Amino acid sequence: MQVIPQPVDILTNEAQWWFIYNSYTSLILQPPIQCSGKTSSPHTMVIADTEAECEGYIIQNNLN
Amino acid sequence: MVFNRESLIGIYDSSLPYPSFWTFSLPASGNTLSNFSIGYTSSKNVRVLWGDGTNDSLATQVVTSHNYTNIKTGLTLVPFDVNRDNIFTKIVCGISSPALSGTVNIAPYSNLTFFSNTNNNITGFTGSQNLSGLLEIYLNNNSLSGNMPTLTNNNVLSRFEAYNNKYINFSGNVSNTLDTFRADSNLLTTTAVNNILAAFVSASRTTGNRVLNLGGSNNAAPTGQGLTDKSSLLGVGWTVTTN
Numbered sequence: 001m002q003v004i005p006q007p008v009d010i011l012t013n014e015a016q017w018w019f020i021y022n023s024y025t026s027l028i029l030q031p032p033i034q035c036s037g038k039t040s041s042p043h044t045m046v047i048a049d050t051e052a053e054c055e056g057y058i059i060q061n062n063l064n
Numbered sequence: 065m066v067f068n069r070e071s072l073i074g075i076y077d078s079s080l081p082y083p084s085f086w087t088f089s090l091p092a093s094g095n096t097l098s099n100f101s102i103g104y105t106s107s108k109n110v111r112v113l114w115g116d117g118t119n120d121s122l123a124t125q126v127v128t129s130h131n132y133t134n135i136k137t138g139l140t141l142v143p144f145d146v147n148r149d150n151i152f153t154k155i156v157c158g159i160s161s162p163a164l165s166g167t168v169n170i171a172p173y174s175n176l177t178f179f180s181n182t183n184n185n186i187t188g189f190t191g192s193q194n195l196s197g198l199l200e201i202y203l204n205n206n207s208l209s210g211n212m213p214t215l216t217n218n219n220v221l222s223r224f225e226a227y228n229n230k231y232i233n234f235s236g237n238v239s240n241t242l243d244t245f246r247a248d249s250n251l252l253t254t255t256a257v258n259n260i261l262a263a264f265v266s267a268s269r270t271t272g273n274r275v276l277n278l279g280g281s282n283n284a285a286p287t288g289q290g291l292t293d294k295s296s297l298l299g300v301g302w303t304v305t306t307n
Contacts, residue, residue: 008298014281020303029303030275035227035248037279040294041303 001053007045009038017054018047026063157181165207170195181206193217204228204246212247212256215239222272227280232256238263243272248305249280257283257306258290265293270300279305 004010005023012018013036020030023044032054039045048054057063152173157164163185170179171191179192180202187207192198193214200223201213209230215221216236223244231250236259238245247260257278264276276297278286285307286294294304 020275029273030277035277035280035305037248037277037305037307039279039303039305040298042298042301043303 001049001057002045002047003057004045004047006042008040010040010045010047011038012036012047016047016049017051018045019054019058020045021058021063026061028058028063032058152176154178155180157184189213196220199223201225209251211235215242218242226250227277234259234263236263238267240267240269242267243269244275246275246277248277248283250283252278252283254284254287254290257286258288258293261286261290261293261297261304261306264302265296268300274300274302276302277305279307283307 014034017032017034018030018039019028019032020039020041020043021028029041029043032048032051046054046057048057153175154177155170155173156178157168157180163183165185165187167188167190168181168186169191170176170189171194173179173191174195175197176195177197177199179198179200181189182202182204184205185207186203187209189203189206189208190213192201194217196217196219198218198221201221202223203226205228207230208226210232212226212231212234214236215224215238219239219241221239221242224242225244225246227246228249229247231247232253234247234252234256242264245260245264252260260276260278274297283306290306294306297304
């Protein structure tokens with residue numbers, strides 16, 4: 001799992017799961033998805049191999 | 065079975081306008097369509113005419129479902145019918161098996177604020193452009209193609225999602241109320257991607273969710289001004305995904 005603050009053109013492939021959250025408010029801005037492309041954000045990006053990993057991170061960090 | 069307006073008039077108050085029909089193309093002869101469902105919010109009681117000779121009168125029902133049997137070849141049924149279209153504020157079309165095809169026109173639903181038809185196989189979606197009260201539109205996982213809906217006049221729209229379709233083009237503006245837009249995994253051209261990025265720069269939204277996803281398989285990558293616009297959006301708090 002990768003946790004990337006303020007990602008700039010971070011490349012994901014179709015197999016990876018990722019989501020975006022605001023580390024100050026703990027709000028999830030983009031729920032976990034599988035989507036290839038290059039993502040940039042002022043928030044925090046989490047990339048994992050499975051949706052379950054994403055959900056685990058969300059629970060562990062009390063994100064909502 | 066042929067289902068037409070005239071066959072329905074008897075059950076309606078004659079002082080009301082004729083109902084508008086919302087039609088879907090159903091599977092071929094012998095198939096069964098199961099779990100077809102529609103959820104809605106309306107200001108009045110609603111009668112659902114399933115088109116196979118049965119109907120349900122519902123008061124405050126939120127979601128209703130129906131299983132079709134003995135569907136005839138090539139028949140377009142009328143699964144949903146109302147006495148006045150403008151009583152509806154929310155419509156959610158459920159997932160059937162097999163998936164619904166055909167087209168949907170929501171223009172008659174003048175007070176609609178929420179429309180969702182995801183995970184089906186619809187090929188056309190029209191009538192949203194002049195519905196000024198729309199807040200959310202969900203069209204994900206269908207077979208929509210050609211031009212994306214024009215959003216210029218949807219002045220309070222906050223969320224639009226149409227990922228995993230076959231849309232090619234986009235033009236026009238977006239409201240500065242729109243803070244979540246997903247069109248990933250379509251067939252968007254470079255011009256379309258650049259137009260979308262430019263529309264959001266022009267809208268100048270600097271608060272709220274601010275998620276714009278144009279990535280996924282088969283969308284083109286932005287070029288030139290599009291890349292500049294992507295950077296501009298990042299600078300005002302947007303999360304942007306492109307190819």
